[in-house]
Amino acid sequence: ADTGPASAPTGGAGGGSDNLAVTFLPKNLGNPYFDTSAKGGKAAVEEFKGTFNQVGPAQASPDAQVSYINTATQQGVGALVVSANDPKAICDALNQARDNGVKVVTFDSDTDASCRDLFVNQASADGIAKAQVDLIADQIGDSGEIAILSAAANATNQNAWIDKMKALLKSDHPNISLVDVVYGNDDDQTSFDKTAALLQSHPKLKGIISPTTVGIAAAARYLSTSSYKGKVALTGLGTPNQMREYVKDGTVTAFALWNPEDLGYLSAFAAKALITGEITGKEGDTFTAGKLGKYTVGANGTVLLGDPFVFDKDNIDKFDF
Amino acid sequence: MTTIAIRTSSVTKTLSALGRARELGILLAVVLVVIAATVKNQAFLFSHDGWRDLLLTPSILLLVAVGQAIVIITRNVDLSVGSVVGLTAYLTGRLFSDVHGIPIVLVVVAAVALGAVLGLINGALVAFANVPSMVITLGTLYAFRGIDVVWAGSNRVNASDLPSSFLSLGTGQLLSIPILTIVAVVVLIAAGWYMRNARSGREHYAIGSDPAAAHLYGLRVTRRVLFAFVLSGALAGLAGVFYAARYGTVDSQAGSGWELQAVGAAVIGGVAIMGGVGTVWGAALGAVLLMTINRALPVLGIPDFWQGAVVGVLIIGAIVLDRVLAVRQKRRLIEARDDS
Amino acid sequence: MGTTPVLELHDVQKSFGAVVALRAGTISVNGGSIHALVGENGAGKSTLVKIVAGLYQRDGGTFRFQGEDVDFTSTAQSKAAGVAVIYQEPTLFPDLSVTENIFMGRQPVNRFGRIDRKAMRREVERLFTRLDVVIDPDRPAEGLSIADQQVIEIAKAVSLDASLLIMDEPTAALSGKEVDRLFAIARSLRDEGRALIFISHRFDEVFSLCDTVTVMRDGAYVGTSAIADTEPDELVRQMVGRTITELFPKQPARIGEALLEVDGLSRAGVFHDIGFTVRSGEIVGLSGLVGAGRSEVVRAVFGVDPYDEGMVRVSGKNVPAGDPAAAMRAGIALVPEDRRKQGLVTESSVAHNITLAIRRRLARFGIITAAMENRAAKEWASRLEVKTHALDTVAATLSGGNQQKVVLAKWLATGPRVLIIDEPTRGIDVGTKSEVHRLLSQLAGQGMAVLMISSELPEVLGMADRILVMREGRITADIPREQATSENVMYAATHATEQQK
């Protein structure tokens, strides 16, 4: 309802504060996807003159994240922006942080709704599932065997998308059969080897969907040097920099992703809005996210970034992340 | 004297047969796995990619396992190899992306040299400070990986950063045998020859068999142990180059967890963890078995989630079988002695 | 040769922390002579040897080799200079073949640096023929008996072709036949003009082999004399500072009921149908050539080795097979032949070693403390006069003889009814030896049954009430004390072997 000047610290339901220390906690460090989102986050925090910090474990595991959440609690930061390695495992730690006055925003991968103030969703699960299913159906002529190369078996977002994709395939693409789901654990080498195994165990395979940036890059790399290049279609979620070569050499026709930089940027502004008390995270709250404009909190305390974007030969050179 | 001579020669034969049988058993296991997977799916062996991957996939671990075997034979262990592979693989990628047109040979030399230096650090700490290698290399496992993560940060080397001539090394073939495999096998033959036929090679066995005796004997224990670690590091460095060539993408976690795979490969291949016993051939076969099992399981239709469990059972099965065969042979030897 | 001695040490010192192992080591050895070095356990003989070998660096004193001042900092250097050493403890590589053990680091190689296995094999065969050794050159050293290990050490040292050969108790594990062979080799080396140092606690050997003798006491030089000018009693006095009246103080004991009964014991490939009885108050000697399988039998009786058939009883009660703890409960104690591997936890303290076998008995309500252990350990260490600085001294740093005392103390502390003792005085000096003998005799007198394995015939003849003789895994004779002579014991030990040939 109210925007602009009202964003000054007010005694909203959450109680406003001017502690604009925002800590980003990605699933793990050393992941280019999160590096890009942190870049957006940092830009946003600098815009509203807060202090930005990014911490995280070397390998994606919930227990290591809990230690960092606890640390943030001890430090008394203003807000914590988290991509959860497990929807439940970090819940108690997040709630303790909130009890100590830390605002909690999840992005990319959500926790239970009860453990955070707001979830910034990169794209709705439906939207992501539909984009990928449409891409693969288009590339293999709407019939034949396909497989999915996912990240970790427990990744919340991945599993939600896979479930939706299965449902979509069943209802809209009866001639496509999903023959296997394998897990590359967001590890380059594992994903690479799993792709090789997939192609061998399913000689009639026509397409692979890899809804993870690590997976799709590894799969593309394997395909591009194998005899399956151009014969087995590959799509999924990837970053333009990693996929550029394979799009140009014809291994991959098109793939999708949102802009992770925008995701980080939006999350940081959402955190700020919570800190200042501008919003509390209830449905209908609105806030302005700098250059991205105005956003409204939807059901379950969720803010939606937008629809996924499809990259192909024609537009890929316009992006650098 | 004549009766003794006869007994000697028969004992000798059985003993050397036993020695060979250790590696033979593992070779048999590899063959069985390949046959089973091929029966299930012809493409496992009889397709272009299947054949190539069969030879290519184990090549990288093979290098690391050979180095590891030599270290273990001296009654030490190198747990830092995974981190060394990671660091050198990243170095390889960075050299290509930062120095345009750098010759491949130079990069290989640089990566192997870095590996050797890291190995030297391990070796010097172990040999001069005289502390258990397991502790030292557990420490450097963390430290080297940490340096890798600090250096690489969130950057990763992508295939597009690497020259295509280098990438084609990763998949290229000579007479249908992958180039990387050829290199790995050459290294293996050289190491095998050295460990069996060179004086200094045999000294590694002596040192591992009884370090105190080796000291009394006047063997150059420090130098040999140092050499073993440097070699292990250098081979891990070469494996790092292979890694970059084969996988094209290198992030800061490349090669993590390989230490246990390499130790596992050596132990499965009959290298005694207490040193003094085993061959690099065995370790190489162990590496081939491990990697081939990993690739064969999906083909055999083992669901993704259960593959780890099956690998575990197979590792245990392989070492139990090896042990049972050894015990049987020993009993037969004793019985033979009784009859003579 | 006669002018410059091959080896000259003068006032050499060596300390380990607070322990002064060598106060004033002095020795001068000429070429073409065999020089005996004698002294009590812990006198510093092995320390002196290790300094010559370059294993230890001296803290002071002069060290001359071939007339030149030298400073060996590693055994490789001394080896290169022409010093060959047979250490007191065999130092073989268990996983390597006998051949490789002999040639490690100096294998014959061809032009490409490839080890010439055939040539190596030929060398070994020549060496073994010269030494009259029958050991499979291709078998691993693992599992060789101590005697065979010692034989290989000798072969190794002889093959080095050194100008100075030092033998630190090379005969401790050997029986008569092998000793004779060794002596023949030693004499031939002497006749080639080489210098030899021979360390032994057996005076008969010293007197039959050597031409000069140096005596040490408490880490210091006492004196050197020509063998022809001295006699055993004189040496003993120099060594111990007093005379030993009786080497085998055997007291007659009342022989009572059968305590240990072994019946039909067999283990494929090792021993067959072993049956014997040891009575209370009786000392039974178990004799035979090295390799006859005596140690294996007693290990099976004690339960550390398995056996295929047969029965072991103590006081008529069965002792379960393969369970040393049960054997201990039944009242058996075994002092094993290899004290460094089997008898002692060498890296552990004297106190822990002495109390290891009685740890359960010492505990109160399942709890054991250092104070309890020290109390028990102190009592036994004092009774056996273990020469140690403190109870927490690591056993490995004790001299060989003192280590043996610790093992004895450990087993006597269990208060056994049946004491099995394998080579009780191996590597022990005369003084201690007679004490051990007195102790055995006294224990038998108190009603203990003692089974004693010994490769030293005088010891068996002097101490045993009855002598069992083993040959190739079988008992071939049971000779009462009155009838025992070295001839009939040796006959039983070798007879069938002669027949077969």
Added chain:
Amino acid sequence: MTTTTAPLRAVRDFTHPLWRRVVATRESAIVALLVIVAVVASVTVRGFSQPITLTYLLLDVTPILLIALPMTLVMITGEIDLSVGSMVGLSSVVTGALVQAHWPFGIAAIMALLVGVLGGAVNGLLVTVVGLPSLAVTIGTLALFRGVAVGTLGTTAVTDFPDQWTALAQARISGTTIPYVMIPFLILLVVFAVLLHFTPFGRGIYAVGLSKDAARFSGVNVERTKLILFILTGVVSAFAGIFYTLRFGSARGDNATGLELQVIAAVVLGGVSVFGGRGKLYGVVAAVLLIGALSSALRLANVTSDVINIITGILLVVSVVAASVLAWAQKKRRRPHVTASTAA
């Protein structure tokens, strides 16, 4: 020897006085380092001195603390158990799967402990009866236990644990900042410390680690000793798995991946020799706390995890190298002194 003429020689109990035996040890160095880190961090790192730090620190290190107890004993016998991290995961999954199948939580936890006994027995039997090297065996069971855990739950994570239990896993002893889980830990600590340092069984453990043969010849049942210790490691790991599940309220197949190396690093830092025969429990406990306190302080100072890993690694290396350099220096220093006194 009552007949000997020589007087009974009184043997001293110890070479060095008590203070030297206590102070000049590796264990004391670790304890001292722990104190130094705690003091320095309290002064220099903002947020470290607040009471909540202790709670989080203890909760973080609890699984390592727990497993380090039996692991110390196993490593003193000269063996090693690399499967502990996987056992934590397996126990977590067993608890979760049974709770999901509507078993009461208590029963599910007991079943998980039984699985721990079973897993430990598998390790122990393969090592003792079949006679395989424990490093190889437990690399195998590391894969096996993890594989069964991941296979059983697949993609799912069980999260519906009774609230009173999950709350208990985090709860603090009233009036303090010490978590409740420290009570079972302290009980286990006392049990293991007594077992290792004050029982005949413990004496046997050291003997086995220093010389298997000599231990056997002294009536120590080497096989049974090792089997018992592997089973204890299995069951304590399973207990740690239950705690882990409750603390995070989530049972997953990949829980506690890689924990084995952390445990072993701590045990080794605490002064246990990987060759067996040496080590004290208090050193290990101090080492776990040292690593915990150090990472906690560094995290608070916004040092990233990779740097923390580097520091942990270097600490491990330096701690062993320093000990050996110190011993060497001591030897160097002593030598001229002796020469001087003998020359005089």
